[in-house]
Structures are given as C-alpha cells and as structure tokens.
Amino acid sequence: MIGIRNYRPADASALRTIFSDTIRRINVADYCEAEVEAWAAGGRDCSVWQQKMDAIAPFIAEADGEIVGYADLQQDGLIDHFFCHHNYQGKGVGRRLMAHIFSVGQSLGISRYYSMVSITARPFYERFGFNVVKAQTVEIGGQRLRNFHMERVVD
Template identity: 55%
Template sequence: MIQLDDYRSEDANDLWSIYFHTIRHINIRDYSLDQVAAWAPDNIDPQRWRNKMESIKPFIAKIDGKPVGYADLQQDGLIYHFFCHHQFQSRGVGRALMTHIEQQAKQRGTSRLYSHVSITARPFYERMGFTVVKEQLIEVRQQHLKNFVMEKPL
C-alpha cells in the first residue's frame, strides 16, 4: 500500500537518492550520458539540495515506510519535481502522487496543473490527462535537454 506524507527535512537524502538514481537509470533511455550527468551530477551540494526541497515542500510516496517517490505542487499549479524510484516504476506510485496533487490543487482552487516534462515522463503525463503546450530545449550545466511544457485544466 502506498502512503503519502508531507515533506520533512530528514527526507532530503532519500529524495536525492530517488532523484539521482531515477535520472541515471530511467531517463538514460531518452538522454545521453552527458545529459543525465549534468541533470543529476555526482557532486551536488547537499545543503543546496536540502534548501531546494524545503522550498518546494514535496509530497512523499512511501511503501512500508520507505520513500519510493515524491512530487510537489506550487501555488500557481506548477509541478516542479515528480520522480518515482527507479525500482518502483509501474507500481502505482506516480498515479498515487498525481491523484494527490490533483486533489490538493482542487482544494486550493487551482485552475490548471502544468509541468516541464522529460521525454521519458511524457507518456505518463499523457495518461494522466496532460497535453503538450510546447516542446523546448533547456540548458543544464552546459547540456541541452529536450522537454515539454505540459498542462491539464482542472
């Protein structure tokens, strides 16, 4: 069973591990080694990561008390981070997180959700009812990565 919790500062290291390993093991299917290394570098500043997590306040999906995914919802409907542990893909973690995000957004009176979605995550977002607004190239540590601005009206 998937349990959803609010972020706590002690979750930061687990979330870094989910972020890093998902990008390195899953997103490598659609991006080059140089691109994933720029996106999830080996030498991240742990305090900077903790500050980022504190600022976005993600929801955390857990199975048997272990974090297996996380996602956030910003005030304007932006989903800034959305990651499922590379060993827990296709087990309902993403669906549970997205359902929770939609419920939270509706409670807040948010009229739409949107995100900057990787090539890899695009099919999941489409299954969740999002559509592509535009394709774009972003620069991350001198690497150019293709992604999609996707949205879903609520």
C-alpha cells in the same frame, strides 16, 4: 500499500538519491550519458538540495516505511519535481502521487496544472490529461536537453 505524507526536512537526502538514481537508471533511455550526468548533478550540492526541497515541500510516497517517490505542487499549479524510485516504476507510485496532487489542487482551487516534463515522463503525464504546450530545449550543466512544457486545465 503506498501512502502519501507531507515532506519533512530529514527526507531531503533520500529524495536526492531518488532524483539522481532515477535520472541515471530510467531517463538514460531517452537522454545521452552526458545529458543524464549534467541533469543528475543538480542533486550534488547537499545544502542547495536541502534548500530546494524545503522550498518546494514535496509530497512523499512511502511503501513499507521506505520513501519510493516524491512530487510537489506549487500554489500556481506548477509541478516542479516528480520522481519515482527506479525499483517502483509502474507499481502505482506515480498514480498515487498524481491523485494526491489533484486532490490538494482541487482544495486550493487550482484550475491549471503545469510542468516541464522529460521525454521519458511525457507518456505518464499524457495519461493524466496533460497536453504539450510546447517542446523546448533547456540548458543544464552545459548540456542541452529536450523536454516539454505540459499543462492540464480543469473545467
């Protein structure tokens, strides 16, 4: 059973591991090794990571007490981070997180959700009604990575 709860500052370290491991084990299918390492390096500085997680306050997905994923929703509809543990891909973690995001978003009156989505995550977001606004290239750690600005508008 996958449960969703609110973030606690003590979660940051586990989220950092999920972030870097997912990029290295899952996103490597769509990005070269140099791109993967530059992207995953975003979690290296523990104090910067802690500040980022405290700022976005993501929702935490747990299975049997283990953190297996996380995702946030900002007041303007931005989903900044959305990551599932590599061992829990395809097991409903992302689906539960997205359902929670939409539920919270509805209560906040959010009518437009948007995110900068990796090549890897694009099909997942499309299953939830997101459309590509534009393909783009972003620079991370000296590497140029392709991703997609995607959005979902709720009537």
